[in-house]
Amino acid sequence: MKDYHINIFYSDEDEGYIADIPDLKNCSAFGMTPNEALQQVLIAQKLWLEEAKCSNLPIPEPRYRPMIYQLQTTNIHLA
Secondary structure: OOOOOOEEEEEOOOOEEEEEOOOOOOOEEEEOOHHHHHHHHHHHHHHHHHHHHHOOOOOOOOOOOOHHHHHHHHHHHHO
């Protein structure tokens, strides 16, 4: 399985944690804890990829990189 970036954040509105995979459109999950949200989004990722494959839809390459990682990479190259 490809290594996709996963965001996990607390949602006041939902009173729990949301995990999403930006490279996989609409691939997200909910959990009462960060770990539960992570486990649920990994299940969602597996199902998302299986459905795309079965439907002959393109599977995107991992591209999403949070800004903080982009800044760190830039600073390394500038040093």
